[in-house]
Amino acid sequence: MNNQPRLIDADKLLADLKDKKKSLRESLNFAKREGETKWADELREQMQILTLIIDGVEHGGYDPDPTPSPTIKPGEEAIHKDIGNVKILWLGVNMATVSKDGLYYDVYLKDLEVIESD
DSSP: OOOSOOOOOHHHHHHHHHHHHHHHHHHHHHHHHHTOHHHHHHHHHHHHHHHHHHHHHHTTTTOOOOOOOOOOOTTOEEEETTTEEEEEEEEOSSEEEEEETTEEEEEEGGGEEEOOOO
């Protein structure tokens, strides 16, 4: 199996699961009318499982994990979206101080990209 994350459309999944649950409900009503108690019990169990899955999707239980950001450390090099290659001097929560060609800049961390070493 491919180790790449598979992102899905949760709204499409929910719509499909809810359609399947509606179909099971219709079958359950038919089974009850026909007195098929064993079949009705099986359908109820399937509906309970679908309900748990639907609830999990609706409450974010299956959302993908956030992609970890590479760690930038002082002394390392990075690429700033506007400045280009820079050296990291200081890191704060959302900001960093970087240098390039003897000049210092305070920049947002979101604008920096780690230079991956081989």
